[in-house]
Amino acid sequence: MYVKICGLSEPEHVATAVEAGADAIGFVLTRSPRRITPERAAELAAQVPGHVLTVGVFRGEAPETVRAAALTAGVRAVQLHGTHPHGDFTALKDLGVTLIRAVDAQADLRCGAFDEDLLLVDAPHAGSGRQWEWAAVRGRASGRWMLAGGLAPGNVREAIEAAGPWGVDVSSGVETSPGVKDSRLIEEFLRNARG
Numbered sequence: 001m002y003v004k005i006c007g008l009s010e011p012e013h014v015a016t017a018v019e020a021g022a023d024a025i026g027f028v029l030t031r032s033p034r035r036i037t038p039e040r041a042a043e044l045a046a047q048v049p050g051h052v053l054t055v056g057v058f059r060g061e062a063p064e065t066v067r068a069a070a071l072t073a074g075v076r077a078v079q080l081h082g083t084h085p086h087g088d089f090t091a092l093k094d095l096g097v098t099l100i101r102a103v104d105a106q107a108d109l110r111c112g113a114f115d116e117d118l119l120l121v122d123a124p125h126a127g128s129g130r131q132w133e134w135a136a137v138r139g140r141a142s143g144r145w146m147l148a149g150g151l152a153p154g155n156v157r158e159a160i161e162a163a164g165p166w167g168v169d170v171s172s173g174v175e176t177s178p179g180v181k182d183s184r185l186i187e188e189f190l191r192n193a194r195g
């Protein structure tokens with residue numbers, strides 16, 4: 001089970017996620033209580049070993065804005081939330097990073113439909129911590145797709161069984177308040193996600 005921990009902003013929590021076996025970690029570079037600057041993301045990304053994917057998270061920005069922030073941050077993936085057209089993914093192909101399309105359950109759920117490398121199927125409000133009907137995407141989403149939206153250490157197994165994803169992604173569920181991560185919860189989430 002591929003596991004991404006999102007919305008990290010402190011070196012301590014980046015270290016915990018890496019040591020506990022996260023496959024990917026996300027830095028929010030768009031409007032959010034978890035937003036950090038691309039420069040701060042670059043400092044954090046520098047402590048991440050090469051086998052862990054560093055992801056810059058965006059919502060609605062133009063491709064040129066995404067490109068500039070991703071290059072400053074030095075992330076190896078960009079995650080685009082919202083209704084980005086296919087052309088935005090095409091425009092970012094030459095950046096040479098992993099492209100992640102993040103959508104809700106109403107969208108086209110075939111990974112690769114917009115030439116992306118990974119698909120994230122999330123709640124309608126990203127980063128809200130709200131659960132949704134995970135089982136509704138079972139058999140509809142295909143390829144390398146991650147489930148997100150209201151996941152936490154206590155429900156991640158149930159969510160995996162309900163939706164059958166290739167991977168999972170979490171933010172609020174490993175926090176004590178919006179934007180404040182908790183190392184113990186990060187470790188517990190990774191343990192439970194892997195069963």
Ligand SMILES: O=C(O)c1ccccc1NCC(=O)[C@H](O)[C@H](O)COP(=O)(O)O
Pocket residue numbers: 005006007026028030031032033034057058059081122123125126127128129130148149150151169170171172173
């Ligand atoms: O986390 C945010 O605040 C955020 C804001 C704007 C766009 C995306 C955002 N997060 C993206 C993520 O990958 C979250 O991990 C995902 O939406 C799940 O969030 P949660 O339900 O809080 O676990």
